[in-house]
Every structure is written in C-alpha cells, then in structure tokens.
Amino acid sequence: MSVPRTSDEIRQAFLDFFNEMGHEVVPSSSLVPAGNTTLLFTNAGMNQFTDALLGLEKRPNPRATSAQKVMRVSGKHNDLENVGPSNRHQTFFEMLGNFSFGNYFKKEAIEYAWMFVTEVLKLEKERLWVTVYTDDDEAAGYWAKHVAPERVLRFGAAENFWTMGETGPCGPNSEIFYYTGPIDPFTQPERALEDGPQGVNVSDDYNEIWNLVFMQYDRAADGTLTPLPFQSIDTGMGLERVSRAVQGVNSNYDTDLFVPILNRIQELLGDTDEQRAEKWIGYRVIADHARSATFLIGDGVVPGNEGRSYVLRLILRRALRYGKMIGFTGPFIAEVARAVIEKMGHHYTELREQESFILEALKREEASFQRTLDRGIALLDDLMNELRGRGESVVPGEQVFRLYDTFGFPYDLTRDIAEENGFTIDRDGFDQAMAAQRARARASGTFNVDAWAEHYRRLADDLPQTAFLGYDYAALEQVPVQVVAIVDPESGQMLNEAATGSEVELLLDRSPFYAEGGGQVGDTGVIETEYGRALVQEVQKPVPGVWAHRVTVVSGTIRRGEMARATVDAERRWDIMRNHTATHLLHRALRDTLGEHAQQRGSLVAPDYLRFDFNHLQKVSDEELETIERTVNRYIREDLEVMAEEMAISAAQERGATMLFGEKYGDTVRVVSLCGAGIGTGPSRYSQELCGGTHLLRTGQIGSLLIAGEQSVSQGVRRITAITGRAAEEAVRQQRQALRSLARRVGAQPDQLETRIEQLQQELAERDRQLQAIQSDLSWRQLDTLLSQVQEVDGVKVLAAQVEATSAENLREMSDWLRDRLGNAIVVLGAAVDEKPLLVAAATEDAVKRGGHAGNLVREVARVVGGGGGGRPNLAQAGGRDVDKLPEALAKVGDLVREQLN
Secondary structure (H helix, E strand, O other), X not given: OOOOOOHHHHHHHHHHHHHHOOOEEOOOOOOOOOOOOOOOOOOOHHHHHHHHHHOOOOOOOOEEEEEEEEEOOOHHHOOHHHEOXXXXXXXXXXXXXXXXXXXXXXXXXXXXXXXHHHHHOOOOHHHEEEEEEOOOHHHHHHHOOOOOHHHEEEEOHHHHEEEOOOOEEEEEEEEEEEEOOOOOOOOOHHHHHHOOHHHOOOOOOEEEEEEEEXXXXXXXXXXXXXXXXXXXXXEEEEHHHHHHHHHOOOOHHHOOOOHHHHHHHHHHHOOOHHHHHHOHHHHHHHHHHHHHHHHHHHOOOOOOOOHHHHHHHHHHHHHHHHHHHOOOOOOOHHHHHHHHHHHHXXXXXXXXXXXXXXXXXXXXXXXXXXXHHXXXXXXXXXXXXXXXXXXXXXXXXXXXXXXXXXXXXXXXXXXXXXXXXXXXXXXXXXXXXXXXXXXXXXXXXXXXXXXXXXXXXXHHHHOOOOEEOOOOHHHHOOEEEEEEEEEOOOOOOEEOEEEOOOEEEEEEOEEOOOOOEOOEOOOOEEEEOOOEEEEEEEEEOOOOOOOEEXXXXXXXXXXXXXXXXXXXXXXXXXXXXXXXXXXXXXHHHHHHHHOOOOOEEEEEEOOOOEEEEEEOOOOOOHHHHHHHHHHHHHHHHOOOEEEEEEEEHHHHHHHOOEOOOOOOOOOEEEEEEEEEOOOOOOOEEEEEEEOOOOOOOEHHHHOOEEEEEEEEEEOOEEEEEEEEHHHHHHHHHHHHHHHHHHHHHHOOOHHHHHHHHHHHHHHHHHHHHHHHHHHHHHHHHHHHHHHOOOEEEOOEEEEEEEOOOOOHHHHHHHHHHHHHHHOOEEEEEEEEEOOEEEEEEEEOHHHHHOOOOHHHHHHHHHHHOOOEEEEOOOEEEEEOOOHHHHHHHHHOHHHHHHHHHO
C-alpha cells in the first residue's frame, strides 16, 4: 500500500483504516448542529454523536469514524484572530475522528493512533511528541509502550482536559504533536532549545495533529462533572494539520487544501510571486474565510445580523476588508469561492449542488459591504471633522464600536482611516463596549439548554421507551395502552396519581399519538382509564424514544400502572397528514421551479395550514407562485402513492433522498417517497425525503393546495404558507360566495364580473372628469368677485382670500391669473383640498423688487394652520393640518406684506 500524500488520499486512508478496524463510516453532519441549542456551529467530530456518548442513543455499531466539517469562531474554540498570522489555525477545517461508545477505551485508542500515524502515514517517529493530562498515569503507561517516556509530557486542564462547550460530554485527553523544525540542533544551534519538550504547546514548529479524548464525564451548566453511563473515545485529527506533516510543508496554507485557492487569489489580483509573498496574511485570511463562507452557505446559513448569520457576515467582511488591503478594487469573493468548490466539491457534494446559490449569496453580501464602506467612511469623516473642530485627536472607543456594531464598519478600517488623518483610536473604550455587548448577549440566554428537557435527561435511566403506533391507520381508533409514569412538568418529579384539574405528563408503554417533531405538531385526543379521563393537549419527545403526553385531567383520577384507552383526534390528524404530504410536494415543486438551491430550511405542519421555509435570495414572483401551485396540484391529481420505508442511512443517501436542514438522523432512517407509475419495472419517485412524520396513503387524499402567501423570513430565506383539504375547500367556498355577492351588487353574472367592474371604473372616471370640470368652472367664476376684495398696502395690491379649489395645480393657476390681472400685486389664496388646508402665494416682479417674497410670506401664514412650506420669491406653496384656521391665517397677510415692503 502506497503512503497517502494528498489531502484526499489522507482523508480516505483514515476512513478506510478505521473501517477495517470495525468502525462504521458516518457522513459529515451539517455545520449547523442538529438538536443542540448550546452550540452555534458544529465544533467537533463528536457533536453528532452526543446522545450516543451520553447513553441516550444506542447505535447498532458501537464504533464510528467520520470526516466532519467543523467551524470554530465563537466561545472557547474561537480561532478567528489567529487566522492569517498563524501557520495552523483556520475558522473552518476538517476533523478526522474515530469514536467508541462504551466499546474500547484508552489502550485501543492509543494503539490505533500510533498504528495510523507510523504505519499508514509513515511519519518519522523521532519527530513525534505526546501529551497527557497531569495525573493520567494510565494513558502515560500505554504510550510508554510506543515512545520513549521522556517524550510523554504532562499538562493541566487548560491543555489536556477537553469539553465540547459549556456543557456536555468531556474528559481528559492525550495529544500527538509532530515537530516540523530542524531535527538536528547542530545545523541551527539557536533553535536547539526548541527541539525538546519545552517547545510543545509553545512553538509553532510543534504541530498538534491528533487529539484523543477519553470521554468519562457529563458537564452540567454549573460545572458539575457526572460520570457517563460508560467510558467512550472521541478523537479528532485536523486534516489540514496532518496534511502539513505528511507533505512536509511549513504551514497548513502550504498544503494542497489551500494552494489552489491561494493561486486563484493571485490570478485574480495579477500579483507576482514576490507580491504574493509580501501580502501573505491577506491571502491566508481570504482563503480561509472563503472556505468557511462557502461551506456555511452550502449548509443553509446566509449573511445576516443575528446568531450564525452574523458570524458568517463577520468573517466575510473580514475577508473583504483584507481584499481591499491587498489590492482588490472590484468584486472577488465569489470567484475565490468557486475555487473552493472546485477543490472540495467532489467529497462534499452539497457544494456543487448549491453552487449557484452560494455564489449569488456571496455576490450580494459583497455588494452590501461596499455600501456599508461608503456609508461608514462618510460617518467617520463627519466624526473626525467634529473632533478636529474641538481640537481633539482621539476617536472615542464607544463611537468606534457604534460604527462597528450598528453600521458593520470594521475596527481595523476605522483605525487605518483615523491614523491616515492624524487621529488615534481609544482601544480600551472600544474593548469595554465590546465586552458589554458580549455580556448582554450571554444574559439574553439565546443558546440555553431547555430546563424541561433537563428533567427528563436526569430521569432517563428510569423512563420506559414508548412504542409508537401512529403510522398504523388502525391506531386512529381507540387503542389499549398502559400508564407507566406520571411526571410533574414543573418539578420533574415522578407522581403516583393525578386528580381532576391536574396538568401532568403521562408516559405510556405505547402510543398512537404523534409527538411534535420534524415541523409536524403533536396529536391531541383523549386518554381514559376506568377511573379517570384526561384531554391530551400536546405530545413532545423530551429525550429520544420517550413520548411525554401533556394532559389535563378533566374527571376522576389517573394512576400510574393503570390500563387506559388512547384515542387520537382523527379528523385533526387527517388534516395534519394532508398538510404534511403537501409539504413534500411543495418542496419538490419549489426546486423544479426555482432551482435545486430552494431547499427546506424549516416548516410547520399544523391542522389548519402549512408553513414552508426555503433558500431563495429574492421574492418569488406571482408568476412563479402560480407555477408552483399548479405543479403541486398536478401531483395531487396524479394520485401518487405515498410509500414509507425504513433503511440504513447510507442506502437512503445512495438513493438520493433529501435530508432536511437542522434534523438529526440515526443509522436507520425512514424515507417517505411519493411514487407514480414507473417506466419498466419500478415506480417513478417524484419525491424522496427522510421523514418521521405521518402521511396519507395517496396524494389524491390532499384534495387541493392553495398558496396563501409568500414572504421573507431572513436574509436568503423565504416562506410560503398554504392550505389544503378542508381549509382549501372552505377558502374556495368563501371566495365564491364573496364573488356571487359582489356580482349581485353590480348587476352582473360572476363570469362577467371583471368586464362589469371595468365598465363601472370607466363610468366613475368619466363622472370624476365631469365633476372636476364643474368644480374648475366654479373656481374660475369666483375670480371676478375676488377682484373686489383687493386692498392696497404701500402701493402694492394685496389679495388674500379663501376659495374653492380641487387641487394645488388649480390653486396655482388661479393665483397666477389674479397676479397677472392685478399688475403690481401679491396674491395669497387658501383652500381646503382633501380636507387639509393648502396655501399658494404669488408676487409680481415689481412687488418682489419692493421686498415682497412669496416663499417667506406663505411660510409665516402656514404656521397659523399648523404647517409649513416655502418657495421662490414670486411663487410658493404651503400646507397645514387645521383647515378651520384658514380665515385667521389669511387675515395676517396684509400685516405680513407691510413688514416685507418696509
């Protein structure tokens, strides 16, 4: 067997090696952790195995291996600021891992690691160093069988005790380092001290390539360590770091994982090799952040202002900022991402499937950032001018933070521009404002573990598993069950009975009730014993395999251990199933119409409507919505068969089944297919999705689907709401009734209603024109009467009057006519137009030369009616709020003109 050299060969060799050692190869999960509210991003290979490590999930194979996509940009594992200057840090990387769930422990983990590193990768043994937790004599003893004791170093909890996050599985660990510096201290005497134990965990020449975590504890929110039900193994080998060791290069960025991306950056810039070497930090930042952004968007995260979306925006804008610094003058990030997809898309096929969506999202964010730069630079210029005027030369930290937090303007850009203009930055003030924001974010508790679920985790060992019967339509009738536990939802205490009026949670040995999950709401219904009756309000799964029926006891007493009759509200369930099967059709129709990027990002399946969220960067047009609706209803009319099959997740993937965003899947999955008449021997599958929900037997049972609305949910995510079945039928009935009622009111048949309405609109328009003509005629007839109201002020004729007018234009025409008729004059006319006061003032050239000013005049008059306005000396207009004060306002005109003329 040849020694693996490329990153692709190393990844495959790792998976093959552990597969030969009895490990199941498990695909990478999404960068968005499924079912884990404590993490922003998947930050370790073990995230998808948390339940198995906690003993909450029993896997058919207690050994697993994976190549996992990982992001570390927040919390304890935040590597963002190190990216660029460091040879070994990235925000995104691949974690190669092997896992044991109560099967093997330290001895085997250490032996497997040594075999792979020395026998498969053929790394030089004299360059390898090992660390263990300070008092882990057991691990140190196993290592002593492979390496010299002096090469096994001990460190404290900061280096050798691993935790996934603030809570969860954790334990002591052992790390393998590979020395990349000169092995012979005599060739570079000044480096001699680094070729020894004092360089481990200190010098960048000591490349940590593998972390073996001995999972023994579960850390609670208060820091308490509880022994896990069994001891497990979780290891993580960074593909970038081990590729650096195998390929014998100086940094992760010199491996074949980054070189093609860095070459694309150089090609886009047109840099020479010397210029590239000078700009090495910028090149690295852009390459790393482009990888992160590409993978995050491929997993459904789009740039935004909250949570994961905000982090994505942060790293993207950091890359764009570095792009400006190293010479990019136009858009570039999408082209760099294209190189990422070319390099990684063969293994992570979602990148190729989502390529158009990824590139479009990046282009939009880059354009948005350019607008942010323009706005931020203008704000910063104003701020510096203000400071300069006060004789100050330090930009306050809170103002720098405001530019950063409110307007997205990067700190380092503010600093650079400020220094170019002779200013310095109050960095302490900025850091304090940033710390205060982080404290507010922590206090908001966005990612806290749900206390209700914690009750059940504590009781997990004592809780019986629930057998779900709800896929059997016969279970919609009355089903015999046993009440095996009663739980107080507030305290988590186990009860023996629940009397009338109690709100408790019943656990049954088996249940026909669907527990809320996968976007589908839980069932409701009734649970009755011989001595009591309870209404089921909702059903949840607090821990895997356990159904908690939240009930209100409405009569008698329910006791633990009693036999009972469980009855699902069947009519409600059928409505839910219509909407759930319809979401699968809608998902397929969206991808057919908008493109394969339009993948599900969330849903709600309720009895009265369905809600479906999906990736799309712009509003879905009315024409597209009509096409989507027609497509779904065509699938309904084709009366496709709904088939549900259980299979290994690998078989589902090979078949091409859709896996939904944010869902966590086990080794065995349920695939729901909508099948039509096939060509040849097998059915034609219109849709295949991994789904645990309840469905119809055939799509024809949906009846029909009507799209009720489309809207934006967040940046890059749209939402469609729709109704089916009885709700759609009722909506059509109401619309037909409204149509018939409207037709009767306008004297037409329903099928002639549009023509009749157009006719009525034309008639109304004609009558409106006639009315305006009459009003205009009446307005002009006022003019002769108005001429008798002219007064003379210091030799200038002044006319101030309230008139009937239909519009501002009508009022201006009248004032112009009067001004021209009177000669040396100032005219102010007021009218109630649309129930609001309107004023127009006009002055002749002679009056203007005497000091008259229509704009100033009408502004003062308008104050009386609670408004304002202005304009040129010869013509101006104003409005107001109080039409009753028009006479009072016009009465002031004479005195105001006298003041102007004097």
